[in-house]
Amino acid sequence: MNSISNIRAITKRELGGYFSSPVAYVFIVIFLLLTGFFTFMAGGFFERGQASLENSFFVWHPWLYLFLVPAAGMRLWAEERRVGTLELLLTLPITTWQAIAGKFLASWLFLLLALVLTFPVVITVNFLGSPDNGVIFAAYVGSFLMAGAYLAIACMTSAMTRNQVVSFIVSFVICLLLVLCGFPPVTNLLTRWDIPWLVNTVAAFSVITHFEYFTKGVVDSRDVIFFLSVIGFSLFTTGVIIRSHRAG
Amino acid sequence: MIKVENLSKSFGPKVAVNGVSFTVERGEVLGFLGPNGAGKSTTMRMITGFIPPSEGKVTVGQHDMIEDPIPAKRLIGYLPENAPAYTDMTVEGFLGFIAELRGMHGDARKRAVHRVVEMCFLESVLYQSIETLSKGFRHRTCLAQSIIHDPEVLVMDEPTDGLDPNQKHEVRGLIRRMGEKKAIIFSTHILEEVEAVCSRAIIIDRGQIVANGTPQQLKQQSDAAGAVLLIVRAVAGAQLVERLSGVANARRTAIVKEENGKVWARVYPKSANTNGELARNVLAAATGWQVEELHTEEGRLDEVFRSITLPETAKSAKP
Ligand SMILES: Nc1ncnc2c1ncn2[C@@H]1O[C@H](COP(=O)(O)OP(=O)(O)O)[C@@H](O)[C@H]1O
Numbered sequence: 001m002n003s004i005s006n007i008r009a010i011t012k013r014e015l016g017g018y019f020s021s022p023v024a025y026v027f028i029v030i031f032l033l034l035t036g037f038f039t040f041m042a043g044g045f046f047e048r049g050q051a052s053l054e055n056s057f058f059v060w061h062p063w064l065y066l067f068l069v070p071a072a073g074m075r076l077w078a079e080e081r082r083v084g085t086l087e088l089l090l091t092l093p094i095t096t097w098q099a100i101a102g103k104f105l106a107s108w109l110f111l112l113l114a115l116v117l118t119f120p121v122v123i124t125v126n127f128l129g130s131p132d133n134g135v136i137f138a139a140y141v142g143s144f145l146m147a148g149a150y151l152a153i154a155c156m157t158s159a160m161t162r163n164q165v166v167s168f169i170v171s172f173v174i175c176l177l178l179v180l181c182g183f184p185p186v187t188n189l190l191t192r193w194d195i196p197w198l199v200n201t202v203a204a205f206s207v208i209t210h211f212e213y214f215t216k217g218v219v220d221s222r223d224v225i226f227f228l229s230v231i232g233f234s235l236f237t238t239g240v241i242i243r244s245h246r247a248g
Numbered sequence: 249m250i251k252v253e254n255l256s257k258s259f260g261p262k263v264a265v266n267g268v269s270f271t272v273e274r275g276e277v278l279g280f281l282g283p284n285g286a287g288k289s290t291t292m293r294m295i296t297g298f299i300p301p302s303e304g305k306v307t308v309g310q311h312d313m314i315e316d317p318i319p320a321k322r323l324i325g326y327l328p329e330n331a332p333a334y335t336d337m338t339v340e341g342f343l344g345f346i347a348e349l350r351g352m353h354g355d356a357r358k359r360a361v362h363r364v365v366e367m368c369f370l371e372s373v374l375y376q377s378i379e380t381l382s383k384g385f386r387h388r389t390c391l392a393q394s395i396i397h398d399p400e401v402l403v404m405d406e407p408t409d410g411l412d413p414n415q416k417h418e419v420r421g422l423i424r425r426m427g428e429k430k431a432i433i434f435s436t437h438i439l440e441e442v443e444a445v446c447s448r449a450i451i452i453d454r455g456q457i458v459a460n461g462t463p464q465q466l467k468q469q470s471d472a473a474g475a476v477l478l479i480v481r482a483v484a485g486a487q488l489v490e491r492l493s494g495v496a497n498a499r500r501t502a503i504v505k506e507e508n509g510k511v512w513a514r515v516y517p518k519s520a521n522t523n524g525e526l527a528r529n530v531l532a533a534a535t536g537w538q539v540e541e542l543h544t545e546e547g548r549l550d551e552v553f554r555s556i557t558l559p560e561t562a563k564s565a566k567p
C-alpha cells in the first residue's frame with residue numbers, strides 16, 4: 001500500500017529527528033527522574049506498603065504529561081513551518097493526512113518508549129510484593145492512550161504557529177482544562193452550582209476520570225473511545241488548520 | 249505540460265497575484281522575472297499545490313492541481329525559495345527520504361540517490377549533516393531532491409540565489425541541459441541568467457504579467473534596440489552630435505561618455521533599423537574620423553525590465 005509506505009517513511013524520519021539531537025535523551029531522562037521522584041518521594045511508594053502502582057505511580061501521569069507531552073509535540077509542525085520544509089513536504093505526492101499520521105505516530109512511539117523505560121518500577125513492585133500485573137498493564141494502556149490524546153492536542157497547536165513556545169503554552173492550557181474537568185476542587189464547585197447537566201458534561205471530558213478506570217484495571221470501551229475521539233478530533237482539526245493556512 | 253489560467257491569489261486585502269495565464273511546454277525553459285514582491289513565489293506555490301489559488305486553475309500534465317493533486321504533484325519537481333531541507337538529516341538520509349515519498353524503494357531508490365548525487369556534485373558531503381553544509385552545498389542538496397524522480401516538470405524558485413559565480417554557471421548549465429526534455433519554469437531577478445538559459449521569459453510586476461516573449465523579443469522593446477554605438481578618437485562631442493544628427497533615419501544622437509580623448513556616441517533609429525542600414529549611414533557620415541568601433545546594439549534586457557517595472561513600482565510607493 002502506497003499510503004502505508006508514505007506514513008512509514010514520515011514516521012521513520014520524524015523518529016530520526018528526535019534522536020538526532022540530545023533533546024530526546026534529555027526528555028527521557030527528565031521523564032524518568034520525575035516519575036521516579038513522584039513515585040518514591042511524593043507518592044510514598046514504600047510507606048504505603050501496597051503491592052500496587054495506582055496511587056503512587058499512575059496517579060501522577062495526567063499531571064506529568066501536562067508538561068512533557070506538549071514539549072514532545074511542539075516541534076512537529078511549528079519547526080517545519082519555521083524552517084520552510086513544510087513547503088517541501090506538502091508539495092510531495094502525499095496527502096496531508098499521511099503527513100499528519102506519520103508525524104503523530106512517530107511522537108506517540110517516542111512517548112511509548114519513555115513509558116516502557118519506567119519498567120523498573122514494575123520490577124520493584126513485583127520484587128517487594130505480588131501485585132496484579134493485569135491491572136498494571138491496563139493502567140499502562142490507559143496511560144499510553146492519555147499521552148496520545150495530549151499529543152494530538154499538541155500536534156494541533158503546533159500546526160497553528162511557527163513558534164514552538166506558543167505551541168507549548170496553548171496545548172498546555174488546553175490539556176490543563178481537560179485535566180481540571182475531573183479535578184475534585186473543580187467538580188465540587190460545579191456540584192454546588194447544582195446544574196446536573198453541566199456537571200455531567202464537564203465530567204465527561206475529564207481525562208482523570210477516564211484514566212482512573214484504567215488504573216483500577218477496568219478497560220471500558222467508553223474510556224478507550226473517549227481517548228481515541230480526542231485523538232481523532234484533534235488530528236482532524238490539525239488537517240483543517242494546515243490546509244487553511246499553508247502559506248503562513 | 250504546465251497550464252496556468254487566470255490565476256489569482258489574495259492575502260486578505262493584499263492581491264499578490266492577479267489574473268496570470270501562461271503555458272509551458274516540454275522542451276521550454278520559462279524564465280519568470282520580476283522585482284521583489286512581484287508575486288513570483290506565490291505563483292510558483294500555487295503551481296506546485298502548496299497554496300490553493302483564490303481564483304483560476306493550474307493543470308500539470310493532464311491533472312488539475314486542485315481536483316487531482318497527487319498525480320499532478322508526481323510530475324513536478326520543486327525547488328522552493330531559500331532551498332529548505334531537514335537540517336537534522338544527512339544528505340544521503342534526506343535524499344533517500346524524498347525518494348521514498350516519491351515512490352522509489354530498494355535498488356531503485358539507491359540508484360536515484362546515486363544519480364542526483366553525481367549530477368549535483370554531492371559525493372564529498374554525502375554523510376554530512378545538512379546543518380553543517382555551506383550554503384552552496386545545501387542549495388545543491390535541495391536541487392538534488394527536486395530532480396530525484398527525473399520529473400517532467402521542474403519548478404525552481406531562484407535556483408541560483410546565493411551561489412558563487414562558478415556554482416551559478418554549473419546550475420545554469422544543468423537547467424539548460426534538462427530543459428531539452430522537460431518543461432521548466434524558474435524565477436530570477438538576474439537578467440543575464442534569462443539570456444543564458446531561457447527559451448522564453450515572462451516579466452511580472454505587482455501580480456500581473458507585463459511582458460511575455462523570447463529574450464530576443466523582449467530586448468527589442470528596449471530603447472537602445474537597433475541603436476548604433478560609435479567610438480571615435482580625437483573629435484569633439486559637439487561636432488560629432490552635429491554631424492550625426494543629419495544622418496538618414498537617425499532620431500537622436502547621445503554622447504555616452506568621453507574619456508582619454510575618445511568619444512562614445514549612440515545614434516537612435518527613427519524607425520525599425522534592419523540590415524545594418526543605420527550603421528552604414530553613420531559610417532558614411534564619419535568619413536575622416538578615427539573610428540575605433542561601430543556596431544548595432546541588440547537592446548538590453550535590464551533596460552526593458554526597468555522601463556516596464558519601474559514606473560509601476562514608483563507609483564505604488566507613493567499612494
Ligand atoms: N503568506 C502571505 N501572507 C501575506 N502576504 C503575502 C504572503 N506571501 C506573500 N505575500 C505578499 O505577496 C506579494 C508577493 O510575494 P512573493 O510572491 O513572495 O513575491 P516575489 O517572490 O516575486 O518576490 C508580496 O507583497 C508579499 O508581501
Ligand SMILES: [Mg+2]
Pocket residue numbers: 288289290329405
Ligand atoms: Mg520570491
